[in-house]
Amino acid sequence: MKFTIQVNEGPYQHQSSDTAYQFAKAALEKGHEIFRVFFYHDGVNNATRLTTPPQDDRNVVNRWSELAKEHNLDLVVCVAAAQRRGIADKDEAQRNGKDADNLADGFRISGLGQLIEGGIQSDRLVVFGD
Amino acid sequence: MKFTIQVNEGPYQHQSSDTAYQFAKAALEKGHEIFRVFFYHDGVNNATRLTTPPQDDRNVVNRWSELAKEHNLDLVVCVAAAQRRGIADKDEAQRNGKDADNLADGFRISGLGQLIEGGIQSDRLVVFGD
């Protein structure tokens, strides 16, 4: 079965991103396909490579990056939400006149159409939020 | 009267930062002193200089930076919360082995003791959150 997963909250403040990750991992272990993970609203904050969580805590961002690498996942960050909240890759930073960027490995920035496409192309859309 | 203001949520997702800003501005206009604004939890996300909100919307981060400049405000970002969420100045970035930093003008990173001190030194602590 083909899933699209939507994540609406950032790391640590809410459990949403944790649950979405555990759901994604369990789906992959069962042999399902994940068409896309779409990060919207504060969910875009999962995509910063500048986090340094305490050593005895899970690393939410790295976990997503590693899962993406292992399973060739498409992790898409909504561009409009990312601009409001300060998540940028090199291109975005340059276009917006910023002197730094912070997008983590394995994520890409794109438009909301990617979420709609996820809904159309997948068998199930599963949303995690606050 | 001397205020400390605590902000628990980031820009745009919740109105908390907006209300805290309007409260701070109104307090200053009335001649009160703001001892400190302390950004905790997702509130640390107010302190990134990488945001690019739509042109027809308010710029939450810049508004804080400008208010701080105008009134010499002490805008303190909790270091532990900032590390979890990927907010870093040059020093923090270097210490944590990051290749970029994103702290906006007028903010500084420090410890939770600064919040307690705010509670002790101020006449009123006012908290804005979710």
Next chain:
Amino acid sequence: MSESKKFLYVNRKAPYGTVYALESLEVVLIGAAFEQDVQLLFVDDGVFQIVKGQDTKGIEMKNFSPTYSALGDYEVTKMYVSKESLEERGLTVDDLMPLTYEDEDDDWAEKDSIILVNKDEIAALMEEQDVVLSF
């Protein structure tokens, strides 16, 4: 995959206090270009999104409520509103913005987009969908 899917946007949150209403509307606008069968449901505090007379000057935020009136032009013409949610909040349909569309199959006659529904009708509406987006 079918040619066209039924999409339901479930709006359960008040505007301005949180960004969900605004960012949900952005998805609806983008989604309209995909020519799916789109419906909006306003239930619980979501009914506050379409209350008329919103004026955001004092909070310095963008008033996005006029956009709901423009949705008819994007062929989003079905706005389901919970009767019980209105009642619980002391509101009637007269407190809502008039939301209409021009029906191209009926000589562009202006028609109401708002459809009042009760709990059972909402349950049935949700069951009819292919995709539910929750905000």
Next chain:
Amino acid sequence: MSESKKFLYVNRKAPYGTVYALESLEVVLIGAAFEQDVQLLFVDDGVFQIVKGQDTKGIEMKNFSPTYSALGDYEVTKMYVSKESLEERGLTVDDLMPLTYEDEDDDWAEKDSIILVNKDEIAALMEEQDVVLSF
């Protein structure tokens, strides 16, 4: 400014679903060094923070509940818990972790930190404070 202020930490949220409980505890620990008069109140879903038997292995998050038991060593010895909040949730004080401290003024006798309070007592407690931190 007075030498010592009365600080009340109001905990109204459940643990793990959101970070507030954990980050509130971090403030309490740091605050303990400032030698103020510190009290904790657990009301509404905040009472879930001190339910015993928490095991977070399955959700891969840090179990911070043992820290509440250590607060006595930081001279945080007054943990007010809402009776009504427990009842509404089907809980009794036996469902909570035993939280105690050693009373240095009473030959280090082990004493209960948990103090059950009703609504009126909570209202009075809040009025007594100099600073209220809400999480």
Next chain:
Amino acid sequence: MLHTVNKSPFEKNSLVSCLEHAADGSAILLIEDGVYGALNGSAVADKVKSVMGKSTIYALGPDLDARGIADKIMDGIKVVDYAGFVDLACENDKVQAWL
């Protein structure tokens, strides 16, 4: 003391909890989505009215206006602006936010 409530009483329990725990003589200020607690004829209106004798209820005008409900609120609720919010925080000896 001053209590602030920033969430809709139809979504969250914070207003009801505040009303139950506020001492006589308290000031209660509704802000952000909390202003929906001021609505006339709603399912929580009676609960709000029942404390009006012992506490004073305020609502933040800019938040009422934003939500289009300034003309729909109960009698007895006092409307203030941000400057009035600051005054309330000064007049009362402390502020408790029901988050």
Next chain:
Amino acid sequence: MLHTVNKSPFEKNSLVSCLEHAADGSAILLIEDGVYGALNGSAVADKVKSVMGKSTIYALGPDLDARGIADKIMDGIKVVDYAGFVDLACENDKVQAWL
């Protein structure tokens, strides 16, 4: 269809709204702080029980364990792990999150 609820029913209205709007034959899965809705003897327990005939209520085991309430839940609630969550999302033709 599958409904997910992730907030405590004592804090937010999402569980109650879900129970009121779920069609007969629905599956309702409590996750995150939503698992508190499974508590035995709570003020919302009767409301949850009242839909058990027409809908099936599930709770996510790892979230029950984290909160120390695995042994405090009502009879009739089925406990699943993350793999079971995935199965529920497959068996039901769509998923609605009550956020």
